Amino acid sequence: MNALLPGETFDESAKRMTASSDRPPAVEVLSAEKVFTNGTRGLAPIDLSIADGEFLTLIGPSGCGKSTLLKLIANLIEPSDGRLLWWRGGFAQVGEEGRRLAFVFQEPTLMPWARVDANVRLPLELADVAMAKAAPMVADAIERVGLSAFSRHFPQQLSGGMKMRVSIARALVTNPNLLLMDEPFGALDEFTRNKLDDDLVRLWWDRKLTTVFVTHSIYEAVFLSTRIIVMAANPGRIFRTMTIDQPQPRDGSFRDSPKFAAYCRELSTWLAEASLPIASGSVS
Amino acid sequence: MKPLLQSETFVRIAAPVGVGIVLFCLWEIGFRLAVVPVYLFPKPSDIFTSLMHNGPSLLRALLVTLRVTLQAFALAVVLGTLIAFVFVQSRAIEISLFPYAVLLQVTPVVAIAPLIIILVKNTQLSLTICATLVALFPIISNTTLGLRSVDPGLANYFRMNRASRLKTLIKLRIPGALPYFFGGLRISSGLALIGAVVAEFVAGTGGRSSGLAYEILDAGFTLDIPRMFAALFLITLTGVVLFGAMVALSKAALSSWHESEIRAET
Numbered sequence: 001m002n003a004l005l006p007g008e009t010f011d012e013s014a015k016r017m018t019a020s021s022d023r024p025p026a027v028e029v030l031s032a033e034k035v036f037t038n039g040t041r042g043l044a045p046i047d048l049s050i051a052d053g054e055f056l057t058l059i060g061p062s063g064c065g066k067s068t069l070l071k072l073i074a075n076l077i078e079p080s081d082g083r084l085l086w087w088r089g090g091f092a093q094v095g096e097e098g099r100r101l102a103f104v105f106q107e108p109t110l111m112p113w114a115r116v117d118a119n120v121r122l123p124l125e126l127a128d129v130a131m132a133k134a135a136p137m138v139a140d141a142i143e144r145v146g147l148s149a150f151s152r153h154f155p156q157q158l159s160g161g162m163k164m165r166v167s168i169a170r171a172l173v174t175n176p177n178l179l180l181m182d183e184p185f186g187a188l189d190e191f192t193r194n195k196l197d198d199d200l201v202r203l204w205w206d207r208k209l210t211t212v213f214v215t216h217s218i219y220e221a222v223f224l225s226t227r228i229i230v231m232a233a234n235p236g237r238i239f240r241t242m243t244i245d246q247p248q249p250r251d252g253s254f255r256d257s258p259k260f261a262a263y264c265r266e267l268s269t270w271l272a273e274a275s276l277p278i279a280s281g282s283v284s
Numbered sequence: 285m286k287p288l289l290q291s292e293t294f295v296r297i298a299a300p301v302g303v304g305i306v307l308f309c310l311w312e313i314g315f316r317l318a319v320v321p322v323y324l325f326p327k328p329s330d331i332f333t334s335l336m337h338n339g340p341s342l343l344r345a346l347l348v349t350l351r352v353t354l355q356a357f358a359l360a361v362v363l364g365t366l367i368a369f370v371f372v373q374s375r376a377i378e379i380s381l382f383p384y385a386v387l388l389q390v391t392p393v394v395a396i397a398p399l400i401i402i403l404v405k406n407t408q409l410s411l412t413i414c415a416t417l418v419a420l421f422p423i424i425s426n427t428t429l430g431l432r433s434v435d436p437g438l439a440n441y442f443r444m445n446r447a448s449r450l451k452t453l454i455k456l457r458i459p460g461a462l463p464y465f466f467g468g469l470r471i472s473s474g475l476a477l478i479g480a481v482v483a484e485f486v487a488g489t490g491g492r493s494s495g496l497a498y499e500i501l502d503a504g505f506t507l508d509i510p511r512m513f514a515a516l517f518l519i520t521l522t523g524v525v526l527f528g529a530m531v532a533l534s535k536a537a538l539s540s541w542h543e544s545e546i547r548a549e550t
Contacts, residue, residue: 076444093446103444109437113459113541125455126445154541 023052024088026178026210027073032082034068034236041235042068045082048229048238050212052087055204057213057225059267061275065236066214067182073212074103074180086178094127094174102176106183108163110155110170117142117151120169127174141173142166144203161192165199172203179204179211186216197223198251205249218271222263223255230267232274239274242267326510331517334510342499342511346518349480349495352408353522356415357476361469363416364423371424372431372457389421393479397486411483411495418479422471430464431457463542466534473526481519 027050034042043065050056050073058066071077072084075091092098102123110119117138124134142151145165155163164184171179185193197220204211204224215221221228225244232239244263246254254260308328315327322330335342367385371378397414404410434457442452484497496515503512538545 074444105437105441107437109435109441111438111456111459113462122441122455123445126442126447126451156541156543 025049026052026054026087027212028085028088029069029072030083030085032072032079032084034065034072034077035080043072044235044237046238050210052210053208055201055211055213055224055226057215057221057228058231059215059218059221059228059271060231060239061233061271063233063236064231064239064274065233066231068236069231070180070182070212070214073178074101076103091178094123095129099177100174101178101180102171102174104167104171104179104181104184106186108155108160108167110163110166112155115152115154116147116158116166116169119155119166120151120173122170123174137173137175141169144172145169145199159192161188161196164188164196168200168203172207177210179209181211181213183214183216185220193217193220194252194255200224201249201251218264218267219255222260222267223250228267230270230274240270242270323507323509326513330510331513334508335514335517338511338514342496342514342518345494345496345499345515346522349477349484349497349519350522352411352415352480352484352495353477353526355412356419356480357473357526359412359416360419360423360472360476364420364468364472365427365465367420367424368427368431371428378428385421385424388417391417393418393482394486397483401483401487407487411480411487414483414486415476415479418482419472419476422475423465423468426464426468426471427461430461433464434460463534463538463544466530466537469534470527470530473530474523477519477523477526 027048029046029048029050031045031047032043033045036042046069048069058069060066068077072079075084086101087099092100094100111122114122120141121134121138124137129137139148139151142148145168147162147165147169150158150162155166158166167184185196188196200211201224203209211224213221213224222244226248228242228244230239230242231237242263246259312328315325320327326334367381371381393414396417400413401407401410404413438456438460439452442456447455480495481497484495485501488495488498488501496519499515500512503509503515535545
């Protein structure tokens, strides 16, 4: 893949390789659908390609299958039909060579008996990574979420936002290429949520992480995403797609811009349409 | 340094001790005024005199009872925990065996103690077995419950990371079960003592024991009521010390993270 074309310098080759159109997509969902054992159609067949380095947000009314789609992408559940590809193949586990994915739940799901550093070390320990090798990785992940001063604290000594940061650090410690987040900041107050969103944008940008994010918040979706997928229910399907073509990495000033408000307004209208009993619009 | 009265630990110890002293004083004064004969109901001072007078034999009896209690307690903890680990391996095992654990719990120890004492020649051993049977159940049921009460989110996380059964047990189930286990310890420590004393009573009626229960029986035969009370006092004291030790142990193990041991901020 990295071979030089005739007459091409190494730099040009690198540029070509990093141009988004040339890179293989991070995730391809190939007409995957989900029918639950009780017969409910959770997801109609969905086709979706997630580009490498993209920040994709899934939003929609409850029951639209956004969490189901995220779990399919995370390989937490199997599609009833169709299939998924990660970087045109599979993904690697922690400790293996290759590209990895990490999942952040709605709840921090920390071990209350373990200190912050031990909690962050967990995925490495489960993959039998040696203590000595794990220590700098853990310290780095904790620093990235700004909790270095709290690495010897217990979860119960931390606020809700800080616990969520620990949860994110635990996901980052495995050095994932694809970060999947299921309404991670849903239980936090708006101020904390905005702060964590700011930090998430920076993390995503610095690490060139491909991120798939599920949220209920229109503002959060517009602020974070490069692309937003609006989903509709009965059965769960992609309703519309919105591209947020704004400079990166974004910061608080984007929230105050008129463009931000315009995006939010439009997204809000779409969501209202997606929530109608018989939603018009494309079923891809 | 805080003033003594504001220290919570001090108040926690001083308040009940104070109540005890007041009750003892009332008892002493009341019984002196009413002139209750010693052979009917002794005063605290009579009990104290008897405690001093019969010190060596009571102390020897205390050591016998204490040894049975501690052996039984240790055995119950080891066996109970092992059984709990077997129970959580599969629902089928638990469903088939749990009724027998319950059977163990509901059978009164006085009813099976004579059988065990007849079957097992060594008195010490037979007493330990009786006391273990009494102390076993809370450890089994609490530890099983603890090992089962895994935070579903965390369990999901472990599954996602393809954690082995052993790792899930060591890193998730065991730490999560600790608060339940310590709850079981508190109950079981008291039951081990009760079991030991009850078994001694049964054995004592056959004249084959020398523990505190035997002292009580013997004092009853000779109408030495103060000695009876002195032995009773020692049993109670042993129970309180055991319970206190378990509370301290649980505090030492859980104080850093578990809600039950974290002192609320005021």
